[in-house]
Amino acid sequence: xxxxxKDRLILGLAGPALALVVAFLLxxxxxxxxxxxxxxxxxxxxxxxxxxxxxxxxxxxxxIYYLAALAVAIGFRMNLFNIGVDGQYRLAVMLAAVVxxxxxxxxxxxxLLIVFVAMAVGAFWAGIAGVLKTTRGVSxxxxxxxxxxxxxxxxxxxxxxANLGVRPEGSNDLTTxxxxxxxxxxxxxxxxxxxxxxxxxxxxxxxxxxxVLGRTRFGFDLRATGASESAAQASGxxxxxxxxxxxxxxxxxxxxxxxxxxxGQTHTYSLSFxxxxxxxxxxxxxxGRNNPIGILFASLLFAFLDKTAEGIGLEGxxxxxxxxxxxxxxxxxxxxxELVRQYGLRRQQQKVGEELAAQAxxxxxxxxx
Amino acid sequence: MHALVGENGAGKSTLMKxxxxxxxxxxxxxxxxxxxxxxxSPADAIARGIGMVHQHFMLADNLTVLENVVLGGEKLYGxxxxxxxxxxxxxxxxxxxxxxxxLVEQLGVADRQRVEILKVxxxxxxxxxxxxxxxxxxxxxxxxxFANLRELxxxxxxxxxxxxxxxxxxxxxxxxxxxxRGTTVGTADPQNTTTKQLAELMVGSxxxxxxTRESTVTDVPMLKVDDLRLTVTDPDGVVxxxxxxxxxxxxxxxxxxIAGVEGNGxxxxxxxxxxxxxxxxxxxxxxxxxxxxxxxxxxxxxxxxYIPEDRHRHGLLLESTLWENRILGHVTESPNSRKGLLDLKxxxxxxxxxxxxxxxxxxGIEVTAASLxxxxxxxxxxxxxxxxTPKLLIAAHPTRGVDVGAQAQIWDQIRAARREGLAVLLxxxxxxxxIGLSDTLRVMYRGRLVADADPATIxxxxxxxxxxxxxxxxxxxxxxxxxx
Numbered sequence: 001x002x003x004x005x006k007d008r009l010i011l012g013l014a015g016p017a018l019a020l021v022v023a024f025l026l027x028x029x030x031x032x033x034x035x036x037x038x039x040x041x042x043x044x045x046x047x048x049x050x051x052x053x054x055x056x057x058x059x060x061x062x063x064i065y066y067l068a069a070l071a072v073a074i075g076f077r078m079n080l081f082n083i084g085v086d087g088q089y090r091l092a093v094m095l096a097a098v099v100x101x102x103x104x105x106x107x108x109x110x111x112l113l114i115v116f117v118a119m120a121v122g123a124f125w126a127g128i129a130g131v132l133k134t135t136r137g138v139s140x141x142x143x144x145x146x147x148x149x150x151x152x153x154x155x156x157x158x159x160x161x162a163n164l165g166v167r168p169e170g171s172n173d174l175t176t177x178x179x180x181x182x183x184x185x186x187x188x189x190x191x192x193x194x195x196x197x198x199x200x201x202x203x204x205x206x207x208x209x210x211x212v213l214g215r216t217r218f219g220f221d222l223r224a225t226g227a228s229e230s231a232a233q234a235s236g237x238x239x240x241x242x243x244x245x246x247x248x249x250x251x252x253x254x255x256x257x258x259x260x261x262x263x264g265q266t267h268t269y270s271l272s273f274x275x276x277x278x279x280x281x282x283x284x285x286x287x288g289r290n291n292p293i294g295i296l297f298a299s300l301l302f303a304f305l306d307k308t309a310e311g312i313g314l315e316g317x318x319x320x321x322x323x324x325x326x327x328x329x330x331x332x333x334x335x336x337x338e339l340v341r342q343y344g345l346r347r348q349q350q351k352v353g354e355e356l357a358a359q360a361x362x363x364x365x366x367x368x369x
Numbered sequence: 370m371h372a373l374v375g376e377n378g379a380g381k382s383t384l385m386k387x388x389x390x391x392x393x394x395x396x397x398x399x400x401x402x403x404x405x406x407x408x409x410s411p412a413d414a415i416a417r418g419i420g421m422v423h424q425h426f427m428l429a430d431n432l433t434v435l436e437n438v439v440l441g442g443e444k445l446y447g448x449x450x451x452x453x454x455x456x457x458x459x460x461x462x463x464x465x466x467x468x469x470x471x472l473v474e475q476l477g478v479a480d481r482q483r484v485e486i487l488k489v490x491x492x493x494x495x496x497x498x499x500x501x502x503x504x505x506x507x508x509x510x511x512x513x514x515f516a517n518l519r520e521l522x523x524x525x526x527x528x529x530x531x532x533x534x535x536x537x538x539x540x541x542x543x544x545x546x547x548x549x550r551g552t553t554v555g556t557a558d559p560q561n562t563t564t565k566q567l568a569e570l571m572v573g574s575x576x577x578x579x580x581t582r583e584s585t586v587t588d589v590p591m592l593k594v595d596d597l598r599l600t601v602t603d604p605d606g607v608v609x610x611x612x613x614x615x616x617x618x619x620x621x622x623x624x625x626x627i628a629g630v631e632g633n634g635x636x637x638x639x640x641x642x643x644x645x646x647x648x649x650x651x652x653x654x655x656x657x658x659x660x661x662x663x664x665x666x667x668x669x670x671x672x673x674x675y676i677p678e679d680r681h682r683h684g685l686l687l688e689s690t691l692w693e694n695r696i697l698g699h700v701t702e703s704p705n706s707r708k709g710l711l712d713l714k715x716x717x718x719x720x721x722x723x724x725x726x727x728x729x730x731x732x733g734i735e736v737t738a739a740s741l742x743x744x745x746x747x748x749x750x751x752x753x754x755x756x757x758t759p760k761l762l763i764a765a766h767p768t769r770g771v772d773v774g775a776q777a778q779i780w781d782q783i784r785a786a787r788r789e790g791l792a793v794l795l796x797x798x799x800x801x802x803x804i805g806l807s808d809t810l811r812v813m814y815r816g817r818l819v820a821d822a823d824p825a826t827i828x829x830x831x832x833x834x835x836x837x838x839x840x841x842x843x844x845x846x847x848x849x850x851x852x853x
Contacts, residue, residue: 008735217700217709224697227686233645234675234683235698236666345688349740350392353383355732 007348015340016287016294019332026332027325034318041317045308052192054307061303062296063199063260064274068281069299070209071122071253073290075140077213078226078246084126084144085254086278087151092122093258094155094176097269098164100262101177110183115259122255123248125151130247134240140247148278159271175270185263196264205256206292222246254278283330289337302326370518370528372542372559374535374571375772380548381531382742385498388529389421390414401496420494422485424501424743424770425681428473435469438488445492459490463520478631479510486517497521499530501770503537508800508833515541534799535564535571535773547571568773585622586808590654591792592619592642592761597651599641611637612816615651619761624783624793626807626824628800630836634816635796636678639765642794643675644668656760669698674759676750676767678796680743684750687739691731692720694738695753702757719756727752728778744771751779755786762786765796780806800829814838 028038048054068085075082096118105113125147132138159165159174166177187194213219225232225242233239257277262269284302288295309322375381386392388399390408398405401417408414411421428437439445439452446452453469460467465483473481482502489497499518503511518528518541532538538545538559545557547570555570599612612634619625629635640646642653644665653661660668669675675698677683685694696705696716704715720734727748731741738746747770754762764783768776783793783806797803803810804824812820812835820835822844835844 215711215713217706217711220693220696220700220706220711223689224686224700227689228682230682231684231686231697233665234643234677235700236644236664236669238664238666345737345739348736352732352736352740353380356730357380359732 008344011340011344012289012291012294015289015337016298016333018336018340019287019329022332022336023325023328026328027321030324031321036317041312041321044312044315044317045304048308048311049304052190054192054311056190056193056195057307058300058303060196060199060260060264061306062299063196063202064257064277065281065284065299065302066202066206066296067260068254068257068277069284069288069295070205070292071250071257072278072281072285073288073295074209074246074250074253076226076285076290078222078242079229080243080246080250081141082126082129082144082247082250082254083141083282084129084147084151084278085250085257085281086276087144087148088122088125088251088254089257089278090155090273090275091125091151092118092255093262093273094158094269095121096255096258097176097179097262098158100179100183101268104180105182107182110180111185111263114179114183114263115256118255118259119252120255123252126247126251126254127244130244133247134243159269173270173272175268177268179262179267183263184267185259187264194264196260198260198263202256202260203296205253206296210292257281280326283326283333286330286337287333301329370522370530370541370543372538372545373529373531373548374538374545374567375548380552382500384548385421385500385529385531388414389419389498415492415494418493418495419498420489420492420496421498422482422489422500422502426481426485428481428484430474431472433470433472434467434476434484434487437473437484438469438491442488442492455491456487459487463490463517463524465517479506479513482506482514483517494526496527496529499528501531503532503534506798508829509837511537535567539564539567571773584808585788585790587621587623587790589621589790590618591621591623591656592794593652593654594618594642595652595654597638597641597653598649599637599646600649601637610816612641612648615816615818617811617818619792619794621790621792622787623808624787624795624806626795626797626803626810627813627818628797628803628810628832628836629813631798633813633836635765635813637816638813639678639763639794639796642668642763643673666701670701672758672760674754674757674762676747676754676762676764678765680746680750685738685746688737690737691724691729691734691741691749692717694749695720695723695734697753699753699757723749723752723756727782728775744775747771748775748778751782755782758789759786759791762791762793763796764793766798767795768797768799768802800832804829804832812836812841812844814841820844 024042031038031041049058068089071085071088072082096114099117100110100114103113104110126144129138129140129143129147132143133140157163159176161167161174164176165174167174185197187197213223221232221237221242224235225237225239229239232242258273261273266273280302284298285295287301288298305322305325309319312321313319373381373384383392387394390411390413393409399408400406401419406417408417429440432440435453435456438456439448446455456467456469459465465487467483467487473484476484486497502514506514515537521528539562540559542559545559545562545567546553547555547557547567549571557567557570595616597612597615598610600608600610602608615638617625627635627638637646641648644663644667647662651661652659655668655671655673658671660671663671681687686697696711699705700711704712704719706712717734723729724731724734729741729745729748729752731745738749741749747767751767762783767783768779771779787793795803795807804827807824810822810824810827810832811818812822812832814836815838819838819841820843822832822835827844831844834840
């Protein structure tokens, strides 16, 4: 039955392809409406990728997006909408930075401690939403959005010099203090810059994600719950426990999203640490269809749009084009996936019918002969 | 009134979908009122006066009957007084007895079906398609439905209906078309055809009967339920007792049937036994082990097989492949997994075996469960549950929506497993099936087991009246046709 596999692959690719084409066309319309060349910015973006420093930037950003998008995808696989990845990620990286700066341990242990703190904080923050959902029936969408706002305020308060923050000499920025060198994750030095070492951990986690979901009992239970909660319950899955577990794992993964940058470059948390990663990741997980390979390509695309937008800004084009395109991709993705899904289901039903009819005809002929 | 009969996957539903514009034919023509037509969507079909009542009702529970009827048809008579008047008019004209202001969630199955019919008539349908309308009804309700349908016929409407129950088909239809594997194999005149002839036309073999001949009941108890009690709290805080004082024992090799009008606690009983609801009192013992409060997975592993009432909600992952569905419910058991890891190869192989042995008609195991016909989905579920040699099988409507051929097969499988010492709890709306398959019979009414009967002597009519609460205690067959 390889035929159905191939079909599924083609249909699987048709969704994103359709979405991307539509998004590009619509972006060109936006450019035309602003009296700009509809194609030139794309050419400039592609041109930039030849520079090695841009390549490094794109790859580093891909790793960050990849982790955050995996966090979102774990929720999605279970029909949980974890909007709070952004808050979980920021709170986790901040507290991990505080702990990392406060202690000094031999190399690997120091890094492990920072990573562990980040995962624990992310899981804790997401776990609040999980507990609220399982005990009080609060929608995780609402609670995670609120937790995002609380995280923002909490971070702003904690980073005050009176609390956990430090004000570096001659600067207006607030940081959490520098992590000692034993807590730096070594990177891969190239011509254009250094690729964060944690980026490779991110990609490895993609493999773990694939294995756990596709090859373990736990993963099967999680997917079954996402596909049909009632059927999963009847088959012996404890849905409440599953919701909580999925939230905890998703939060822990979200906590890791800040690690590439913290361990590889800044070595401190500051007010200029990127925000919004968790929201972009929702679009990436959607585009990548919660599939580890799909998410990888989607992260790469979004990172490419982000990092090459700077370049088109220099040529007089609005660099917000990248944001517009990302937004359009997300909208197009939602529409095109639903279209492709319905088409695929219908087509399969028809094909099954046809094959059965053909089988029946053959049987008849055999019987007649 | 035209009846369409045929095996599962024979193409009945596909034909209906084409008539209703949900699917396009490759060849051939459809003629309505002497005029050749092509439908590209259900809207076209509705415009031509064709309406469909689906097997699975498509109503919004939290809206009133009136709101459900006008939903999507707001342009016809508005949503206010005019619509209400029209609904009353239709309801009175055909004796449907619909109350426009009741919430749909408060209605029983038969009432919901009448709302569906009204919905279709409201849109001006002159030709009604009913997909297995009697599958969910008890005998008394079936009679009422047929009275409604005759009313419609008398008004000059055309009714096409699909059914597996040949007796009914013969009693109401004016003409019968039999299809098999996608082609018409014959038409029959109900006046001079017997159910047996019709069945033979359908499957090309003998009419199966659910009768169980030799008794295999042993005196080893398998499932013991003692004074089981379950309450639910309504949204407005009222505590209702849905199960009370339920007690019975099913022995190895015994099939116990429970008869009852739907909504009298059967669903809750099953859910309490499988662990989806936690009982408020009483004890459940399986093969000597107390499982009153054990989690569902424990019970499944402990040897409870489960053929759920609603296979779409509880038995299958519709958009997953057949082999993934084969794993569902038995993910911790061999051959599906070993030490926490799935064994995809073994699971796939075993799915192939189930497809072969249980005659699931599918081109392969990589297709989604949704693309199989209802009967074939059911065969897959039965195959899956039987593959783990259960000690106790909870079978809720095991042959609902399943054709005669597959029905016989499922009955055979239950009987064969029973000979090996399987205990079965059978719940079914098909009284012939209940009487034919069971070794002991109980009647459930308002959450209690109110009567018992001997399946060897009882008739469906006698059982039917006990189901409405008219009789209790031990039901004796009375030659005069009365039961006490």
